[in-house]
Amino acid sequence: MDQPPRIGRYSLVRRVGAGGFATVWLARDEQLDAEVAVKILSENWVEDEDVRRRFLAEGRFLRKVDSLYVVGVHDIGEADDGRPFMVLTYADGGTLADRIKAGQLEFGEAVRIITQVGRGLKHLHARGVLHRDVKPANVLFRTDPAGDRAMLSDLGLGKSLAEVSRITMPGGTPAYVAPEQVLGERLDHRADLYSLGAVAYAAFTGQAPHGVVSLGAVMQIDSPPPSMTTLREDVPDAIDVVVRRALEPDRDQRWPDLDSFLNALREAHTTGKVPAGLVPAAEMPKPSPAAVPVDQETAPASSGQTTVAAKPKRSRRAGVITALAAVVLAAAGGYGGYRYVLTRPVEVDNTPLSVKVPRDWHQKAVDAGKSLVVSTDTAAWQTNPNTEGVFVGLVNSRTLPSTATAPEGCSPATPEKSGDAVTFRYSCNNVPTVVERYQQVNDTTQLRVQVRDDNPTTRQEVLDSAKYQP
Incomplete structure (x- = not known):
């Protein structure tokens, strides 16, 4: 989206960061004449109640702590378009x-x-x-x-x-x-x-x-x-x-x-x-397995305290299958799930393109070193719209497109312009949902990324991970 002039009572100066779920702006609190950071939920997540809940929970956690060494929350509110935002201590020294x-x-x-x-x-x-x-x-x-x-x-x-x-x-x-x-x-x-x-x-x-x-x-x-x-x-x-x-x-x-x-x-x-x-x-000395209170059952004692009954410590290997199943379930969730959706970095040999993808997108196809497809089946990428995956390539153009051809099975999308990029989010029927982005990387070249996947977390994270670094 284009930079709005203000959010609430805060006038925006410039964007200082962005992730899959929120954008952070340097802003000025005109009433207090002070620089602050405004973190606002991305507009494509505004209808997701779980994401909104987790966004607000972050503000509550930060608000609990009054510390010189934890970023402080000074205000929280809702923008005119319904997106929640929080006002944070502005850190001017980078990371x-x-x-x-x-x-x-x-x-x-x-x-x-x-x-x-x-x-x-x-x-x-x-x-x-x-x-x-x-x-x-x-x-x-x-x-x-x-x-x-x-x-x-x-x-x-x-x-x-x-x-x-x-x-x-x-x-x-x-x-x-x-x-x-x-x-x-x-x-x-x-x-x-x-x-x-x-x-x-x-x-x-x-x-x-x-x-x-x-x-x-x-x-x-x-x-x-x-x-x-x-x-x-x-x-x-x-x-x-x-x-x-x-x-x-x-x-x-x-x-x-x-x-x-x-x-x-x-x-x-x-x-x-x-x-x-x-x-x-x-x-x-290693504690004996029977004495390690990792898998514990607790019950309130009559004194109001907790009685702990220890079970043998579960080996890490034994828990791998259960944990992997939990990862799959969590990946379908909202705020935070994106952090472990991407498991495999993929690069194009001898070119400046790269992207991170889920592990089951195990096939890669490279076209003359200028583009790549990573998917579940690269041979079917062009002909089968049900194929999940990502295309990353370079386009010769000085101007971002205002329209784009909808993929097969999808309806045309309204462009979302943000700085040097434009994004098209297509509504699709009976095929994986598609998101496409064009980003101006220099005066004559754009990075084009198209992601097909029904999981909104996966789509956004794969989209954001694509890079052109000459």
Whole structure:
């Protein structure tokens, strides 16, 4: 959509971010003469009640916490077109992902950032909220008189600790998510601790641990990642030991809490020595299976407390089939489900095109290095409109189209223009729904992407993942 002049009482300055479900604008609160960020639900999700509910739940989670290290919510409302929005603290210093991409961080700077993010997590946990999606892209920076300050953002996957004490649906970002979260197990604060350890690993080395790109791969992790010194030779051994302890797949072998991890990290950085009393996780005695309270049955005792009966710990392998089934079900859901729909990155050899797709889109066809089709059956892509998949290609044009030919079985669509792109969302009968986008990538070239799939989450995420990077 074209930029509206204002949302509520906030005048919009420019768009600063966009995802599958919402767009974020830099705006000015004219009454307070202050810069703010306005996050508004994308118009194609306005009728989805589950997405609206989760969007508003994120605002409530953020509102629960008054912390310097968590993005604050200052207002919430509904735009003239019915879309909910929330007004957030504006972070003018970019993201940790940006800084990692720009080059190696100095060790003291990395420790400072991880400490501040850890404080934000502690404040969330104290208010009964688990973040569940801690990653560099969700660590923002705000400029203060004394420097900048790291803040946690995006609680789109946030859950109350009461909810995650029960079995939960899998979710998270593969490179940073705890294995037990992927398996849909009961969660506690150690899931966020694992993710913070993964962020620390990336801050020190420039790369996420393990390098996994799918939740299925996370299920196979059975040991901490390789030493950080394999990626950056000057990482002190003491820091390496502390961070990798946070990345134990078995949560009982991790640091017991955030304070233990953060204190050990600061001590390792300050003294250059492994903190006194730290036993390497690999040398810790393993609890007997019958004593591990992972699969628990709880019942209220007469005293008002909870009695816990422990069952033998379920192996990760045994839970894979159940978890995979849960992933399939979750992928059909709304807000948050898109985070684990895409499992396989696909590139065109020696060209700047790429896209991420579901695992069952296993066939790829390339046309002279200028386009690709990834689908369930590339041979049938042109002739069978029931074939699910994606086409990504380049078009020579200086002007975005105002009309487009509807695919077979679909009705013509009204163009949705947004900045340098135009999108057509077709209504289709008896064939998979189609969405098509043209994006101007330079003066003479457009990126054309067409996605066929009945799952709206899959369509949007595949569409947004397509890239042209010359």
